[in-house]
Amino acid sequence: MKDKDINHSYQNAEIGLNFNEFPVLSPEIWRQEAEKQLKGESFDKKLIGETYEDIQIKPIYTDEDIENIAYKNNCPGGSPFLRGNNPAGYVIKPWEIIQEYGYFSTNDCNKAITDDAKRKSGSISIQLDKPTLLTQYPYQAGIGEIGKGGLSISTIADFAKALADVDIENVPIYISAGISALPLMSLFIAYVKRKGLNINSIRGGLSADPLAELISGGTPPASLEQAYKEMAWLTRWADSNMPKFKTISIDSSPWHNSGASATEELAFSLSTAVEYLRILTANNLPVDKITSQMRFSYSLGSHFFMEIAKLRAARVLWSKIIASCGGDEEAQKMTIHARTSAYNVTAYDPHVNILRAATEAFSGIAGGCDSLQVGYFDEAIGQPDDFSRRLAANIQIILQQECHFDKVIDPAGGSWYVEKLTDEVAQKAWRLFQEIEAKGGMLEALKDGIPQNIVAKTGTARLANLAKGKDVLIGTNAYPNPSEKMPHQKPPDYAAIYAERLKNLEAFRSGIEIKAKDDALKRLSLAADSSANNIIENAIDAAGYGATLAEIAQAIRPDKFQKISVTSIKIQRSAEMFETIRKAAENYEIKTSSLPRVFLANFGTIAQYKPRSDFATGFFQTGGFEVVDGKGYKTINEASSAALEANADIVVICSADSAYPKFAPSLAAKIKNDKPDTIILWAGNPKEFAETYKKAGIDEFIYKGANIAELLLQFAKKLGVIS
Numbered sequence: 001m002k003d004k005d006i007n008h009s010y011q012n013a014e015i016g017l018n019f020n021e022f023p024v025l026s027p028e029i030w031r032q033e034a035e036k037q038l039k040g041e042s043f044d045k046k047l048i049g050e051t052y053e054d055i056q057i058k059p060i061y062t063d064e065d066i067e068n069i070a071y072k073n074n075c076p077g078g079s080p081f082l083r084g085n086n087p088a089g090y091v092i093k094p095w096e097i098i099q100e101y102g103y104f105s106t107n108d109c110n111k112a113i114t115d116d117a118k119r120k121s122g123s124i125s126i127q128l129d130k131p132t133l134l135t136q137y138p139y140q141a142g143i144g145e146i147g148k149g150g151l152s153i154s155t156i157a158d159f160a161k162a163l164a165d166v167d168i169e170n171v172p173i174y175i176s177a178g179i180s181a182l183p184l185m186s187l188f189i190a191y192v193k194r195k196g197l198n199i200n201s202i203r204g205g206l207s208a209d210p211l212a213e214l215i216s217g218g219t220p221p222a223s224l225e226q227a228y229k230e231m232a233w234l235t236r237w238a239d240s241n242m243p244k245f246k247t248i249s250i251d252s253s254p255w256h257n258s259g260a261s262a263t264e265e266l267a268f269s270l271s272t273a274v275e276y277l278r279i280l281t282a283n284n285l286p287v288d289k290i291t292s293q294m295r296f297s298y299s300l301g302s303h304f305f306m307e308i309a310k311l312r313a314a315r316v317l318w319s320k321i322i323a324s325c326g327g328d329e330e331a332q333k334m335t336i337h338a339r340t341s342a343y344n345v346t347a348y349d350p351h352v353n354i355l356r357a358a359t360e361a362f363s364g365i366a367g368g369c370d371s372l373q374v375g376y377f378d379e380a381i382g383q384p385d386d387f388s389r390r391l392a393a394n395i396q397i398i399l400q401q402e403c404h405f406d407k408v409i410d411p412a413g414g415s416w417y418v419e420k421l422t423d424e425v426a427q428k429a430w431r432l433f434q435e436i437e438a439k440g441g442m443l444e445a446l447k448d449g450i451p452q453n454i455v456a457k458t459g460t461a462r463l464a465n466l467a468k469g470k471d472v473l474i475g476t477n478a479y480p481n482p483s484e485k486m487p488h489q490k491p492p493d494y495a496a497i498y499a500e501r502l503k504n505l506e507a508f509r510s511g512i513e514i515k516a517k518d519d520a521l522k523r524l525s526l527a528a529d530s531s532a533n534n535i536i537e538n539a540i541d542a543a544g545y546g547a548t549l550a551e552i553a554q555a556i557r558p559d560k561f562q563k564i565s566v567t568s569i570k571i572q573r574s575a576e577m578f579e580t581i582r583k584a585a586e587n588y589e590i591k592t593s594s595l596p597r598v599f600l601a602n603f604g605t606i607a608q609y610k611p612r613s614d615f616a617t618g619f620f621q622t623g624g625f626e627v628v629d630g631k632g633y634k635t636i637n638e639a640s641s642a643a644l645e646a647n648a649d650i651v652v653i654c655s656a657d658s659a660y661p662k663f664a665p666s667l668a669a670k671i672k673n674d675k676p677d678t679i680i681l682w683a684g685n686p687k688e689f690a691e692t693y694k695k696a697g698i699d700e701f702i703y704k705g706a707n708i709a710e711l712l713l714q715f716a717k718k719l720g721v722i723s
Contacts, residue, residue, distance in 0.1 A: 200244070604659050
């Protein structure tokens with residue numbers, strides 16, 4: 001910023017402020033002052049950070065950074081919707097608060113939904129188990145699969161039990177149906193009609209995302225061609241019959257939960273959406289009709305400003321794509337659902353997840369999401385209880401009703417940093433999107449493994465940085481609570497769940513008229529064979545007569561089909577590498593009555609050993625090891641005797657670099673002589689002298705930048721903590 005550009009006079013007569021009294025400093029002057037404080041160290045290396053998006057984050061931004069940004073003066077509600085879809089932002093229509101329900105039992109699911117409804121916790125999102133997503137009969141799945149990860153639904157009666165006393169005319173409901181939504185939608189609409197409700201009034205979405213299911217490692221119950229055909233049938237029907245209900249999902253969470261960067265998430269989600277656009281327009285569906293059925297889902301990571309920029313950039317890029325496809329301004333508006341990250345959730349110190357979720361939720365709101373779902377703080381442990389559901393809802397309610405974030409329009413807008421970051425994210429995502437399109441689109445790129453390889457590289461880098469402590473996950477690889485054990489939750493009785501499901505299904509079948517159901521399924525099969533316009537009506541009719549999810553799916557799908565195979569991505573939580581070691585240490589304690597023990601042989605003065613002692617303590621507590629902190633020893637005999645008395649499996653020598661050569665080799669030799677199986681470590685990095693000291697009896701070195709997870713695993717295996 002130049003002095004002449006900000007030669008403003010800010011005065012307030014009432015309090016006597018005159019901002020002209022403050023000198024105006026240019027970025028050049030600021031940099032010069034910063035370099036003085038750095039005392040010769042590199043400004044770029046110290047103060048400029050680099051993200052996984054390959055974007056450099058500067059310490060200060062000015063209006064010169066956004067001079068060439070095309071949409072910097074874009075108004076809220078105007079194309080390309082950088083600042084949101086609505087001119088008034090959340091003022092007239094706040095973001096939609098959504099609660100997630102992944103209970104395996106229809107009764108438990110219904111109880112949670114109705115209990116939360118008393119607190120007005122928001123809209124409903126129901127998670128399904130794998131057999132339901134695969135449209136299987138319950139008995140086709142093994143014990144342990146039914147109810148795992150979500151609700152098992154087979155019949156119209158299951159919907160009736162799960163949604164009993166739920167006001168679905170006024171409370172939106174969302175369900176992700178996997179590769180195709182048509183069979184499940186038939187059951188849902190049959191239930192809605194049986195209740196005598198007007199389907200036009202139902203809001204929410206029961207949607208399919210075939211490519212997300214494919215990359216997540218699922219075994220598709222139909223060919224991709226068939227899934228696309230069912231998507232076209234349902235989209236055309238829903239446009240005329242359920243205009244407030246979404247049937248197409250573009251879910252980026254599999255990419256996010258594999259470690260993808262923000263730009264990778266954006267590029268792959270946009271390429272997926274364009275893939276669906278191509279298929280559906282080829283089925284004679286207009287662009288405007290297709291986009292009205294689409295809902296994008298983005299996970300919100302821990303980089304606060306990056307997540308804001310991601311959502312803002314997503315709207316700009318989608319508007320650009322749809323405009324080029326001939327879509328009108330309404331069609332260019334992207335519907336964004338955001339969810340707090342499951343990738344960053346930890347099982348240990350789970351209450352820290354509440355803080356993570358709050359900041360992630362805030363970034364989603366500041367980015368302008370249309371709906372938001374806060375993950376449960378204990379979701380890495382098991383199913384949520386009333387307390388964790390209430391906390392998840394209240395985070396959003398506080399942000400909305402106490403913090404008044406529903407009273408602002410594009411709160412990040414105008415920030416030189418956020419505007420520049422948004423533009424950089426959009427530019428990089430667009431280039432990657434074009435690369436995918438040049439390969440023939442998302443499906444062809446997936447067949448070649450291109451997106452999978454890109455994300456695997458980024459995910460590996462993330463985990464490596466976490467393992468080395470370069471990236472921090474509080475309570476996991478930094479500031480762990482050594483007294484905390486893995487929270488215990490009784491595992492579900494899957495055998496009982498399996499038996500109950502079969503019992504309920506048989507009871508349902510005994511109450512239906514078999515011939516009427518079979519006749520309805522025959523009509524559905526004929527309609528599907530001829531791609532008739534009344535396919536959905538026939539499917540709803542069959543569901544109403546008692547057809548199961550599996551029977552409806554079989555009626556509309558060929559008996560044999562060619563499965564498409566692509567390399568799946570690795571969905572995980574980043575904390576798992578540390579949690580595995582820590583849990584193994586707990587199990588070791590149960591077997592042996594003691595944790596693996598580490599003794600800190602502190603040598604010299606407090607000033608000499610304290611920094612290394614503190615580092616070593618945190619290092620081993622991260623893996624659940626017991627750390628015994630010794631006092632500052634003056635002689636080798638004194639330190640050796642204390643180490644042996646502690647009966648430690650590992651001894652870490654802690655002191656200053658200048659002091660180590662004088663005593664560390666001798667101390668290591670003495671301890672090894674008295675107790676040969678002791679692992680001797682040196683807290684520090686002697687670099688080129690490492691091999692020399694290893695020959696003298698030092699087994700390994702621990703220091704800032706070393707791979708903490710790898711070393712902990714190595715020590716745990718050597719001690720028999722992990723086989």
